[in-house]
Amino acid sequence: MSQPLLKLTGVTKTFGGIHALSNMVCEVPEGQIIGVIGPNGAGKTTLFNTITGAYRADAGQVTLKGVDVTQWPSYRIVREGIARTFQNIRLFSSMTVWEHLLVAQPHGEAAWRRLLPIAWANPAAQARATEVMEFFGLTAFRDRPAKSLPYGIQRKVEMARAVTAKPKLLLLDEPVAGMNHDEAEEIRSLMLRLRDTGLSILLIEHDMNFVMRLCDYLYVLDFGVLIAEGKPDDVRANPVVLDAYLGKDD
Numbered sequence: 001m002s003q004p005l006l007k008l009t010g011v012t013k014t015f016g017g018i019h020a021l022s023n024m025v026c027e028v029p030e031g032q033i034i035g036v037i038g039p040n041g042a043g044k045t046t047l048f049n050t051i052t053g054a055y056r057a058d059a060g061q062v063t064l065k066g067v068d069v070t071q072w073p074s075y076r077i078v079r080e081g082i083a084r085t086f087q088n089i090r091l092f093s094s095m096t097v098w099e100h101l102l103v104a105q106p107h108g109e110a111a112w113r114r115l116l117p118i119a120w121a122n123p124a125a126q127a128r129a130t131e132v133m134e135f136f137g138l139t140a141f142r143d144r145p146a147k148s149l150p151y152g153i154q155r156k157v158e159m160a161r162a163v164t165a166k167p168k169l170l171l172l173d174e175p176v177a178g179m180n181h182d183e184a185e186e187i188r189s190l191m192l193r194l195r196d197t198g199l200s201i202l203l204i205e206h207d208m209n210f211v212m213r214l215c216d217y218l219y220v221l222d223f224g225v226l227i228a229e230g231k232p233d234d235v236r237a238n239p240v241v242l243d244a245y246l247g248k249d250d
């Protein structure tokens with residue numbers, strides 16, 4: 001089998017006495033959608049923060065195409081092809097959709113403001129922003145400031161912005177949280193189309209039905225521990241998962 005795009009081995013992260021992640025192992029093969037599920041506080045967002053270098057792992061290894069990136073700073077990991085969205089939307093409220101898409105994955109508002117005038121003058125950045133805006137069906141909102149957009153559209157802008165960077169791996173932290181059924185279905189079809197372009201996706205999501213119908217493979221976390229993994233149908237039938245996750249959620 002070919003080398004996975006992303007691989008975690010024994011990744012551990014503690015905060016004081018809290019074991020947010022214990023000995024986590026997982027793999028994201030190229031061109032697949034991999035799901036991470038688990039109850040509140042299971043360590044899902046911590047997993048993303050550890051992969052992206054926002055948190056430093058206490059132990060274990062994160063490799064990207066076989067290269068150990070565990071100690072790399074976030075900006076280098078972004079440059080290497082990992083982009084993410086956040087559980088709580090992080091848009092710049094007075095800036096337009098277009099301005100968000102011109103600057104791919106900046107580190108904070110100051111960096112973004114510095115890069116924006118450069119991007120305005122860059123035909124390649126404009127072409128990419130236009131392409132992504134059309135792909136996500138955001139063209140009608142081009143000149144609207146983020147704060148004026150409906151919640152579901154804001155979520156799409158957050159995702160589109162991450163895609164603008166042409167990542168190899170996209171990390172999505174609950175992209176359909178708070179969305180209605182139609183909005184969530186649209187995100188699902190966008191994710192499938194993104195996968196068809198060769199992008200790999202690691203998805204955190206609470207909605208089990210959504211995950212089951214979308215993911216090629218699932219990892220289930222509970223209290224920072226990987227309690228199950230497998231194809232969606234196997235995970236759905238796993239009593240350990242039903243007990244730890246489904247039982248609590250509904």
Ligand SMILES: Nc1ncnc2c1ncn2[C@@H]1O[C@H](COP(=O)(O)OP(=O)(O)OP(=O)(O)O)[C@@H](O)[C@H]1O
Pocket residue numbers: 015018019020038039040041042043044045046047087
């Ligand atoms: N920066 C931090 N400082 C202290 N504790 C943290 C920090 N980040 C996460 N934790 C703790 O680590 C555990 C896992 O949190 P995490 O946010 O990863 O869970 P989650 O699975 O994403 O939950 P949710 O479904 O609610 O988003 C929790 O107990 C949380 O309080």
Ligand SMILES: [Mg+2]
Pocket residue numbers: 044045046087
């Ligand atoms: Mg979370």
